[in-house]
Amino acid sequence: MTRARRPSRTTMVGLVALLATLAVVAHANAETLLRTRLNADIRSTDPGTNRDANTDGVMAHIVEGLVAFREDTSIGPMLAESWTVSNEGKTYTFRLRQGVKFHNGAVMTVDDVVWSLKRWLDPATQWRCLSEFSASGIARIEQIEAPDAQTVVVRLDQPTALFLPTLARPDCGQTAIIHRDSVGPDGKWIAPIGTGPFKLAAWKRGQYIDLARFDGYAARSEPRNGYTGAKIAEVDRVRFNIIPDSSAAKAGLLSGSLDVINSLAIPDLEDLKSRPDVQLSITPALGLTGILFQTRDPLLKDVRIRRAIALCLDTTQIVDSVMQGTARPNNSALPIGSPFYGEVQAHGYTQNIAEAQKLLAEAGYHGQPIKLIANKRYSFVFDSAVLVQAMAQTVGINIEIEVLDWAAQLDRYNRGDYQSMSFVYSARLDASLSFEMLMGPKASQPRKVWDDPEAQEMLRQSMMTDDAAKRQALFDAMHRRFIEDVPMIVLFNGAELAALRKNVKGYAGWLYPQPRFWGVSIQ
């Protein structure tokens, strides 16, 4: 019988070293995957055309435009190195960054930029923002040309402060510069070949969207800032799982099947706060929640009744209760995060029950019912309606809540077919657009809440000038009229709530309610 030889000390050390090396190599080769959630599938991969908020959010990782929104909602350069404005605000000259590559390896040229911009303006593309550049829009684009290999010139028929913000709008697909192979010879969309930090790897409809890191990405030198600045992909892949049910998404996060869930529902917040393996990201957002009044309604056309409702509300209490401390009260049409939000905008309604009762008596209100439409898709919209109803009751205002599904409410909103409505507006990244979404002639645009020709003239002026002081003065004046007329009661701007596993680093929400996964890593 022979005894098995014991391995020598040197052999053992060698084995351990080999295993350690293998482990390090395996770790280095292991793909880093960040898993997140979308509450519904994207509409398409064609930015700015068949889109919704989820589509915009995913596509922002794949494509880029000449300019983009910064975190303070100002406009910064993206694929443009810089730009100049001349000819009394009618000519924009963009100097392009050099060495930017598309996902297919081709280097971006002025021809690609001109081709992309012309494609957006082709009605066959069905670009969402085409009407902005038509005769009835902010300005008409008269000419796009490339005088040299680094410069693109865009000529407008009239000056407008909204040209760059419109180009940068996420719902306009950031007016992305894409490679022409993104479409077929017939002009039909194939897949996005953009310049973003991630490229589209897979889209399993109804299941997930996979984005893979683009290794040839040319990042800007400035730090990440909104949708501009350096967009460094720190993970190899991002997977957007389609999970409609928020409870399932929460369970996915807690079990470790998901790394990030954004657009959290307020009721989930308290539970997640106490979880040791979860961190929260709470960021003020630009969305606007409030109570709309139909100023053509026989009852609510009386400004005294609208004002009485405003004066019986304790906005702070409503916001604290509905948003659980994640948002601040705001009665202005301008969001708190706007650079034009100042002392004037901070002045809104103060609860005054005696004054409210006096106004109601003057208006001859005798408890006639006022229908308030709400929906349960957005819990804070319904909760706000309930609290408004309860507070209005204290001065004898009889509000009856009617709950509709979102599509039905949107239909009523667009037709102006309501007495009052608890409603949420999506984010507008420019101050003029924050007012524009509310203002207009009801005769031709029944969805508009505030029909005041003088204020509309102020709005028009704010769109024509890019002088910040002039714009501020106009916005201040518009705010005062808005509070005086009470066409709606703005209650608060929402908050973007995200829950992350503790090992997720670098995630930061911003005013625009879509997540950004560049600069985000998993440790």
Added chain:
Amino acid sequence: MLGYLARRLAMTIPTLLLVAVAVFTLVRLIPGDPVQVMLGDNADAAQAAQLRAQLGLDEAFPLQFLHWLGKVATGDLGHSITNDLAVLPLILERFQVSAVIVLVAVAAATCIAVPAGLIAAWKQNSALDLAVIGSATLLLSIPSFWLGLLLLLLFGLKLKWLPVIGYVPFSENFWQAAVFMLLPIVTLTVLEIGVLTRMARAASIEVLRLEYVTHARAKGVPEWLVLGRHVLPNAFAPIWTLIGLVLGHLLGGIAVIETVFTLPGLGRLLVDSIFARDYPVVQGCLLFTAVIYVVVNLIVDLCYPLFDPRVVVA
């Protein structure tokens, strides 16, 4: 047999035509405009009109119906308003997911419920019977979303035995797919056991009271043989009818279970399409569900002679 089949299939045509009219009309009666849902709160009238024309929604209602019906007759259910996908392939793709869950769950539920009902009937009014019928009633009362979430939290979150979210098709990886499908199948099985057990028990009690059972027992046939050979085959016809109805109902979509377990099935497609007012997909899903109902019931009818020789298909 073939003549019967042809007659039954011919009878489905007016049924499906009626369903088509009802579906097309009802979908459009729901308040809400797909164009406005797509464009959101900042769409102007020109954009909305352009999109409406592009989707053919600006045509008169009867014209829209005739266009759609003409396409349906050729097997084309149209294209989704939201993502421009062809509706029929989309439905078939999603149906595969729902069908696997439903067929396996109903088969499993039948295998558990029929013996349970039979034994409960055999031991009628005993403690065992009470336990079976009590459990069945309890299972019947459980809402599917609640049970689904409970299982998800227990096996996915607490014990970490099974994945909480995700889906892998069987064609990609059979075992992974089975792991993802396990919880939804268990949930549906548990829920269906209740209704099938009650039916199995009721049908078995009726048969147990019949003279030929008494006769068999008087001859000294062992109880297991009485139950297996005389009671079960004769009690199975009404259970089979119920299975057909359950299958027809569930194959049309198990939206709640699919939503809780994040499965891309037919039910979720239908619900998502209703919220998006995606008319072609809603119409396609409902018409497809009607066809499934008809086909399942036809198969059930054709299978009757297997369980009851007195039934002749002719």
